[in-house]
Amino acid sequence: MKITTLVDNSRLDDRQDLAVERGLSLHIETESLNILFDMGGGNTFCQNAPLLGVNIERVDIAVISHRHHDHCNGAVGFVSHNSKANVFLKDCEEKNYYFRAYGFKNDVGINTDLLKGSNGRLVFVSQTTEIAPNVFAITDISTKHEKPKGNRYLYTRSQNGWESDTFDHELLLVIKERDGLVIFTGCAHSGVLNMVDTAVSYFPGERIKAVVGGFHLVGLPLFDSIGGTKQDIKDLGLALLQYPIDKLYTGHCTGKKAYGLLKEVLGERLEAIPTGSCINV
Template sequence: MIVTTLVDNSRLEHRTDLCVERGLSLHIDTEGTKLLFDMGSGRTFFDNAPLLNIDIQEVDLAVISHRHHDHCNGTSHFLEQNGVAKVYLKSCGDKDYCFRAFGFKSDVGIDKALLERTSGRIVLVTETTQVAPNVHVIAKISDKYPQPKGNQYLYTQSKDGRYEKDTFEHELLLVIKEEDGLVIFTGCAHSGVLNMIETAVELFPNDRIKAVVGGFHLVGLPVFNSIGGTKDDIKALGIALSRYPVEKFYTGHCTGMKAYHLLKEVLGDRLEHLPTGRCVEV
């Protein structure tokens, strides 16, 4: 499997030709299938693709991890350029998604017009679905462990105006099974990266886990690049991650660099950063 980061919050230092945004998009080439996992908040992933030798027209399918704009609003650009591929998205209620902190509020949700314009190309998933050979979209994620503390600022708003803490019923987990093991893709892991790994272990109990790839949502307030919780919380997460039989962790986006360095102290070489422009063979 080859994983290429089309867009992330940061980029490789020597790739000044690539643009970044606060978003995520990964191109995955696995055993005859090419797919996108998330598409950022705009066309940045698309503009970066040819600079990374990726042809968007050759993508077979796409999966959106959850309904926050920095993972899905680039979908309109994808659908304009690729006339065939389906886009898989978790089915859930009609809500607005927002960030609220210290009297400040901002919309962080999907462009609903996107769903209306492209309903024929978007497939709503309600249960675990194999969307291509050995490519599994998981609709129900374990709740064995607490969700990340950075979620505390994220809400849903119903049609009658009521705010509720986001439960992330709109989040999916992607698991790709290759001959030599599994790769787990987390998006933002709002449901908790431990819960996502636990889900994969429960569904594929006898499979080796080659890697976990994606954001872990360990930021607190992004504008300050703070961590969600305490340093001890992040290190405890690192210890818990280390106990799972996962060979490598590749992360970026909403993990945040402060949390990344704390995890690195625990996980060492098992943890690597995955900025825009990086291509890894898993």
């Protein structure tokens, strides 16, 4: 499996030709499929794709991890560049999504034009589904472990008023290959430990070749603060060491400070995936 980072908050130092944005988009090439996992907040991933040898027109299926703009709003451009792929996302009540902190409020939700104008390309998943052979969109995510503390700044607004975001719009992507699993987390608002636990429960005894995506360990993104304490992040790293995971690849909402703390614990098992990264799993 080859995974190419089309969009992340940062880029490889030697790829100044690539654009960046605060978002995430990964192209996944398996033996039989081209998969797009998340699409950033705009058209940036489409601009970067040809520079990275990725043909967006050849994508077979696309998956949206959750309904925050920096992961899904690029789908508006995707359906115009690709004429065949369905876009899978979790079915949930329609709400507005916001970041709120210290009197500041910002809409971070999905572009509703996407929901209305996708010409039937959106597929709403209400239960765990094998969306392609050995490609699983998992909707029921464990709640055994605490969710990221940075979630406390994220809210929904519906006819019931303001509520803390429960992330009932988040799903987990797992691809099963002959030699093990690859887990894709998006932002892991449900908690990366909960996501790994979920994959282990669905596929007991399977080797986990890699966990890929954001872990949402950032607190206030503007200041790259960490959600929680330094010890919380190190404890997370120690907990991840208890699972049969070969490698963890992360970026985006993990945050640079939290990444550094995790790196102290996980060492070579942890790598960053800035824009332009290509990894073979």
